[in-house]
Amino acid sequence: MPPRPPKPCRKPGCRKLTSEPGGFCAEHLALVEQAQIQRRRAFDQRRTGAASRGYGQRWRELREQKLRQDPLCARCGRAAQMVHHRDENPRNNSLENLASLCRDCHERLHGRLR
Structure with a gap:
């Protein structure tokens, strides 16, 4: 080129x-x-703290539960590190709305990785 x-x-x-x-x-x-x-x-x-954005103690416990339930990334199958809200609403914490993802897939979903 x-x-x-x-x-x-x-x-x-x-x-x-x-x-x-x-x-x-x-x-x-x-x-x-x-x-x-x-x-x-x-x-x-x-920027406000994580708890005021909906990521307090209750979220941390739910996140750990989801990662124990689904330890692999829902997109690529690697070890999951993050839990993603499918509808992008941090207040909707139903297990059906949550997806276990590896860091790379989560960052791609949010447009932080190119």
Whole structure:
């Protein structure tokens, strides 16, 4: 595959050319990464605790029960580590709504892995 043609950096006012996939030159790529880190830290500070989101002691016990009942991933058959709400509602804790998944399959379902 031929190399991608250089394009102007996406940072306004920068005249450098780059072939980087993100569109920023090496100088401004570091600034973008720093901004992402700061956004993540701010989000983590605003985020409430797990118990207030519905993942308290009762959930931990139910999760352990489900993993004992179905120790293998429902998608790929590897050892399950996570329990997923099929309807995406963390308040619906019926056993029929829960699926045991390995970490990779769970992350793929939530779009965190590419």
